Amino acid sequence: MRGRFVRVTQLIEEFGPFQIGMPHLKSLDNKLWEIRVSGRAGIGRGIYVIASGKRVVVLHAFIKKTQKTPTAALRIAIQRAKEAQLL
DSSP states (O other), X not given: OHHHHHHXXXXXXXXXXXXXXXXXXXXXXXXXXXXXXXXXXXXXXXXXXXXXTTOEEEEEEEEEOSSSOOHHHHHHHHHHHHHTTOO
């Protein structure tokens, strides 16, 4: 799963975050985005924000256990984005 996550981040570097889309990337709200990968261990997600210019900051990565993105994971990502003054 880690290798797939790295591959998606390489795609973001190569093509930009707005050129990739589903199934690899998904918008969660106006500022937060989700990297979506799957593997034998389950479904992995990384919540990130697009900072100034071309900078992408991954705020939180986790293994998803339910259908919906856990609110605790969203809270962690939002808190980290605010601490880094990205939101």
